[in-house]
């Protein structure tokens with residue numbers, strides 16, 4: 208009996224051509240497609256297509272809720288933006304995809320996993336790091352990395368093996384999508400001086416076409432995660448889909464980013480993350496009134512480390528787990544509602560409240576007679592606060608002149 212291999216199958220040409228290629232290598236191919244909320248993809252057609260091309264089995268696994276609740280949630284709570292811009296859309300789905308693939312491999316007595324990454328990207332690292340961590344014995348095949356084919360050769364091979372070549376195969380872009388957004392690279396985007404053409408975008412309107420009326424949405428958070436929009440409770444996956452649509456209409460969440468890849472090169476990517484832009488801006492704003500001063504100033508250090516661990520394929524690592532425990536501890540008080548204005552490409556927090564956890568005290572902040580701040584206490588504070596620097600200056604006179612001796 209032939210060895211079985213589980214293939215991460217997207218339905219695109221690369222992973223379709225991988226089916227006969229793996230069969231030629233002597234494997235029986237089990238195709239697995241994870242539904243992480245790819246926009247507008249007919250997931251059932253993908254399942255059928257794999258069987259038609261020659262997979263012995265084809266599974267669709269619905270990972271949307273798990274993705275939202277266990278993966279996207281970590282990005283929201285830790286305000287994770289790689290290099291200050293990219294909310295980790297693609298990086299985030301990889302560990303979940305691998306978890307499901309490894310499970311399918313075990314359930315079906317398969318000996319290997321195949322993924323469709325190229326040899327130049329971060330995704331191969333994320334896939335293979337996760338496979339090694341979950342099952343170090345597992346064999347890995349990376350057909351696209353190994354083909355070394357030109358586009359023409361790939362199409363030729365597809366024709367010879369009855370793999371349908373999509374009509375839009377001319378599409379110069381390499382696209383990866385899930386609930387949390389869309390990543391688009393390659394083609395004309397490879398030259399960073401080229402402005403991204405209109406067809407590089409799919410989830411967001413160009414700002415010229417956005418409504419002249421703003422939309423306002425109240426986003427309620429519990430323990431740092433969004434639970435309702437305009438008082439309507441929704442599970443997180445649905446809330447993200449809802450906001451992607453609404454914020455997309457307002458042209459929100461377009462990111463044009465030249466980033467540093469883990470494997471050493473710089474790459475230019477166009478991201479669309481409408482819901483992420485709204486939710487993450489609102490979340491940060493709510494933290495501004497609920498996190499204590501020292502926590503608020505220290506948390507970004509941890510956030511940055513978490514962000515880089517996710518980007519750099521270390522989802523499965525003790526450091527990542529430990530840092531998330533810290534983040535979770537901080538989020539206990541991040542409860543309340545933020546009013547977001549969606550208008551002409553921007554999501555802005557315009558009001559916020561927290562019934563039980565707001566540390567903002569109007570009594571302390573006000574300049575009116577309602578003031579309860581002891582201003583006289585400030586006088587002594589200034590003397591003691593600056594004492595070490597004052598002594599240093601008096602001794603060394605870096606900024607001041609020594610008094611002339613009389």
Ligand code: ARG
Pocket residue numbers: 295296297298328329330381382383390391392474476
């Ligand atoms: N550069 C992004 C990352 O490393 C996205 C990778 C996938 N992008 C794509 N367009 N296929 O996370």
